[in-house]
Amino acid sequence: MGARGQSTGPKRFGLADICCAVGLAFNLMWCSLEGHASCFAAAAADIEPLMNPRGFWLLGFCLVALSYLLVPHWLKRWETTLRGIVPLCGTAGTIAFALAPLQQTIPPLALSLAGLGLSGFGYFWFASRCLMLLARARSVVSIGWTIVGAVLLKTFLLPLATDYLDAGAQVAFACAIPVLSTLLLWVAQLSLGVSTVFSLARPLRAERLSPAAQRNFILLLLLSAFLLATVRRLSFWGTWGEASTFSIAPLWGLPELAVMAVCLAAFVWGALARTEKLPVAFRFQPAIVVVVTGLFIAALGQPASNPLVSSAVAVVIHVDEGCAYLLFWAVIALSLDTLDIPPFRVLGTGGIVYAGSSFLWVALGSHIADMGGAIVTLAAYGGVMALMWYTYRETRLRSDEGTGSVSPEAATGTAELRTVEQDEGGNRITDSIAERCDILSTRYHLTRRESEVLYLLAQGRTRTFIQEELVLSVSTVKTHISHIYTKLGVHDRQGIMDLVLESDSGTSESAL
Structure with a gap:
């Protein structure tokens, strides 16, 4: 088949994109149902004295990221087997979490925690493979449009599931999601003519970076993961149960959904598509500015006694969350092209930073009554400082390369590592x-x-x-x-x- 085999897949939007968008939407709904649907409330209440339940869900998420970093070869060798086992484990985790308080054979708290860990494991396992498949077959902008479709579909379908399904049907649907998502990923792979996500060779779509510039790009990866975790802490979805900052009920009418669709489409077009021809080091800076600005607006708007202001701030946070989600996965996708790091370790690095930052926010929120404007402002300020540091370092690197003043390490490695x-x-x-x-x-x-x-x-x-x-x-x-x-x-x-x-x-x- 040649060097690339089927390395880039079809260029146009097709069945693979639709399957990935629907699968990601279901995956997002899975997490949201476990965290906020009434059918899981009893199990969550037993965990609350220890920590917000999402903290234990994040431990399962973190376990996948750690396995990506520590045993990537083992995961690749057993990819076909894991494709069948992990979804079933995710389903078993959801069942365990829902039924834990209804039985006494196994200590309910232990069963709930095990179920949350399996659910978090299955969530990141599917999301990472879905995005890896897209990263190997599509451009960064195309990935952005697929994620927008997934976020909007989840936003539209979730209220329907919670309003029109009874408790038993909600549990059944949540249990079916891991299997459904995996089947959709399998169909997406078949539409691209591959058996696993690793059957597609990575495309060469971006300029290669010198070793020093690659180290600087890793800072961008870490920053995007931290920003997503911080924005999600403000969002309704960032903590589970009644302690969440905003109620879901008034948010997701059609007007709010339309506003969200317009904002996310503008973000993809302006912050991802319009910057696509910029040097790799600079193309995500407008997106970071948008996300950090959203954090500042949210911080200034908290607390809000006026219902109109409160609803407006809530919409800003949910839109900002979607933008942060897009930024994170877009940086991951481009990292697979530009960094001399195996794909599993790129995913593991981003996943560990996101899960660790989220866990820190959840842990702090469990012991600090008000996690409002002051702390969020400090987090946003930290993001600005990190962006300024990143820009300064990249400008220095570009300046050194332009004048021929290159470090000895770069001088020996750049010729080979650059395209x-x-x-x-x-x-x-x-x-x-x-x-x-x-x-x-x-x-x-x-x-x-x-x-x-x-x-x-x-x-x-x-x-x-x-x-x-x-x-x-x-x-x-x-x-x-x-x-x-x-x-x-x-x-x-x-x-x-x-x-x-x-x-x-x-x-x-x-x-x-």
Whole structure:
């Protein structure tokens, strides 16, 4: 199939996007039903003296993120098996949480906590795989539109589920969601012609960054995770039960839904699509400004005795939450392209920071009666300071690169880690690297695995990265690279780059 295989999938909006949007909407509803539906209130009340129940749900979320960081190879090897087991565990967790206070065979509190942990585990397991599939098959902006569809669909369907389903039907629906979401993800994979999310090679859609710039980009990843956790702490969904700041009842009429749709669409168009051609380091700064501004508005509006002001602030917070959610997953998607970190570890890093920050907010809220404007203002101020620091560091990096003043580490690594942006005629080479790898693979009769290794080598990936990405041993990677060198008649990576990035593409293709 060549170096990329089916690396980018269909470019147009299609069945995969619809399935992912509906699956993500169901996933969001699953969490919301467990946290706020009356059928789970009795189980939540038993946990409240310890901590808000969402804190224990976050522990399961955190467990997935930790497994991504610590045992990615094991997860990849057992991906097919886990695809069937984890949804069933999520369903079992929901059943355990709902039925815990209705039985005495198992200590109700222990059963409730175990159920919450399994639910949090299943939630992030599905969300991360769904977004990884989209990140490998779609652009960052396309991912943004899919997430907007998921958020709006959840916002529309959730009141219908809580208003028109009785307690038993709500529990049954919540139990079915993990299985339904997984089936939708499976259909999305089939529509792209792949068996697992790892069957799609990562596209090369963005400029490659020097090691120093990559470290700075990680700061952006951490900041986006912290901002999402902070905004969710203000939201109705950020804490579970009656202690939430805002009531759901007056919010989700059609006018509020329309306002939310317009705001999120404007965010995707203005803060993601319009900045798509900016350098990677700067393209998310407008989005961060929007999210931090929403935090400041929310802080200034709390507490509000006027019902109109209170409702307006509530809408601002819910819109800001959607923007923060979009920002977080957009940064994750671009991190998969720009960072020399295996995808599981990118997801694990973002997930750990988000879960840890959220857990901290929940823990503080369980012991501090008023988590209002002052603390939120400090959090927003911290976000501004982090953004300023990020901008300052990136400006310095760009300035150093422009003047040739590069650190010794960058000087030794930049040439290999960066993708050449333009050829002598001004044409972008990044768009043709995959095609040239396909040509080389066909011409020199590379195996499918050798083609995948060649594609990663052409991106400047290290052997360690290739080992993590393709789930191969060190010796196997060395063997594949040796075979590639032999078949292509080169002696090192520079020889490969000379073939792949040959300036005269017409001469190269005709020779092949």
